Amino acid sequence: LMERRTYIQNFTVVCRIAVPEPTFNEYLYAQAIEELSGIEVPERAVWLRTLNLELMRLASFLMWIGGISGAFGQYTVPNWTLAYRDYVLDLFEEMTGARIYHMYIVPGGVRAGLPEGFEGRAREIMDGAEKLLDQVERVMFNNTVFKARSKGLGIITPDMIDPYGIVGPNARACGFARDLRKDEPYLSYDQLDFDVVTGTDSDAYDRAYCRLQETRQSISLIRQCLDRMPTDGRFQADMPNVLHWKIPAGETYVKAECTRGEYGYYMVSDGTEYIRRVHVRGPSYTHAIAVMERLARGTNIADIAGLMVSLHTYPPEIER
Numbered sequence: 238l239m240e241r242r243t244y245i246q247n248f249t250v251v252c253r254i255a256v257p258e259p260t261f262n263e264y265l266y267a268q269a270i271e272e273l274s275g276i277e278v279p280e281r282a283v284w285l286r287t288l289n290l291e292l293m294r295l296a297s298f299l300m301w302i303g304g305i306s307g308a309f310g311q312y313t314v315p316n317w318t319l320a321y322r323d324y325v326l327d328l329f330e331e332m333t334g335a336r337i338y339h340m341y342i343v344p345g346g347v348r349a350g351l352p353e354g355f356e357g358r359a360r361e362i363m364d365g366a367e368k369l370l371d372q373v374e375r376v377m378f379n380n381t382v383f384k385a386r387s388k389g390l391g392i393i394t395p396d397m398i399d400p401y402g403i404v405g406p407n408a409r410a411c412g413f414a415r416d417l418r419k420d421e422p423y424l425s426y427d428q429l430d431f432d433v434v435t436g437t438d439s440d441a442y443d444r445a446y447c448r449l450q451e452t453r454q455s456i457s458l459i460r461q462c463l464d465r466m467p468t469d470g471r472f473q474a475d476m477p478n479v480l481h482w483k484i485p486a487g488e489t490y491v492k493a494e495c496t497r498g499e500y501g502y503y504m505v506s507d508g509t510e511y512i513r514r515v516h517v518r519g520p521s522y523t524h525a526i527a528v529m530e531r532l533a534r535g536t537n538i539a540d541i542a543g544l545m546v547s548l549h550t551y552p553p554e555i556e557r
Contacts, residue, residue, distance in 0.1 A: 239515050244270060244344075245479040247512070252338040254517055255551045257300050260293035261495040262517075263342040268423075268491040269504040270344045273484050276474055282346030284466035287425040289332065289341060290493070291458045295366065296325040297496045298452040301549055305445050306377050308543040309386050314377050321369050324362045331355055345474035356463050363456045370453055378446060387442035391532040391544045394439070401531075402523040405498020406451060407548060410436035410444040417494040429461050441547035448549070451496075483510055497521065497549045519554030526555065 239247045251266045252259035264286060271278065278286075299322040303315030326336040331352050333341035341348050377383055398408050408415055414433040418426040434450045436443040486508040492501035501518035529545060536544055 240512050243480070243510050244482055244484060244512065248340050248343065249338075251517075252340065254553050255495070255500075255519065256337070256553065257551065258293045258297040258496055259338055260289055260342065261493055261500050263340065264290060265491050265493055265500060265502040267342050267344045268493075269489050269502045270484060272489045272491060273487050273504065273506050274344070275485075276345050276476075278346050278474060279471040281350070281467045281470040282472045282474075284425050284462060285347045285350070285472060286342055287429075288459060288462040288466065289339075289347070290424070291455050291462065292325060292328060292332075294496050295452060295455040295459065296322050296329070298448055298455065299325065299366075301448060301496070301546070302373060302377075302445075302452070305441075305543065305546045306373075306383070308546045309383055311377060311380065311383060314373055317369060317373065321366060324365065328355070328359055328362060331358070343473075344479070345476045346472050348473075350472050359459065359463060363459055366456055367453070370449065370456075374449065378442075378449065384442060386540060387445065387543060387547070388438070388440055390441040390536070390540055391444075391547055392438070392440045393528070393532070397528070397531070401528050403498075403528060404520050404523075405494070405496070405549075406434075406444055406447045407520075407524060407528070408498065409434060410447045411439040412437055417492060417499060421492075423493060425462070425465075428465065429458055431458060441543055444547045444549075448496075481510065483508060484512075492518070495520070497524070497551075517554070519551070521550035521552070521554035524548040525550035525552075 238250050247266065251262040254262050299318040303318040306314035329339055330336050333339035393403060393407060393411050395411055397403060398411060398413055412435050414435050416433045419433055431454055434447050434454060436447045484506040486506050488505040490501060490503045492499050497520040499520065503516040504512060505514040507513040525548065529548060532544060533541060
């Protein structure tokens with residue numbers, strides 16, 4: 238699909254690869270084009286992109302927490318987290334004009350700055366999200382049934398990490414402190430204060446708890462972005478006519494830390510208006526096929542749904 242459309246037309250395609258967190262596809266697609274074209278993004282746009290990515294991480298994790306709770310039969314928590322995710326989507330609607338597919342991050346920067354009063358509303362929603370996560374921890378993570386069913390389920394051993402290409406919270410729950418935001422900083426992450434969240438047991442419970450802590454971390458990073466980002470300046474670089482845009486010939490690979498680990502775009506340009514080749518490295522392909530097949534052996538059929546959700550995968554990254 239992407240190799241038969243112009244560069245700008247593909248922004249309506251890439252969002253669909255990971256529906257609960259399309260922003261990472263927007264960013265990496267734009268970043269690949271910028272690297273091939275030598276475009277420098279203004280500082281204000283860099284901060285707005287960082288804020289946008291962390292809001293997306295928060296919204297995605299809120300959906301995931303509801304999913305893992307529901308997979309083990311606890312339906313109070315998904316009612317809470319999916320309802321509160323809508324408040325985060327309200328922020329996206331203010332920021333980008335859309336709730337799900339934003340197409341906000343474009344080559345050269347972003348489409349717009351922040352609307353008046355956005356910062357105050359965002360801080361209020363972050364305060365509410367923090368209180369919600371405290372309730373989730375009490376109701377879900379301290380629940381005897383949830384512990385009994387998730388502890389010891391789907392243990393990922395350290396020797397599996399590299400052979401299986403395991404990344405993100407699935408690897409960090411095993412004690413591997415790998416996070417591209419720290420290891421190879423991009424956007425404004427080198428100016429933000431945070432530590433890599435890790436676990437020790439590497440079972441479904443530990444993976445869930447690591448993600449809970451990373452959700453809290455996203456709230457902190459959003460607050461830091463609001464505190465530190467420039468309030469004025471350009472949010473878009475000077476761009477050519479994108480309807481007739483020929484990207485210089487070359488190839489690049491760009492990557493970012495999405496909620497599930499390393500997310501990458503390999504792109505090749507032959508100097509025409511169309512992409513010569515493009516490949517998306519989504520974590521789901523490895524986690525949902527190779528890792529899931531190994532962990533499912535000997536697992537009770539009633540726990541398969543919880544095991545799959547604990548790996549946090551998205552089907553469009555697989556069925557492509």
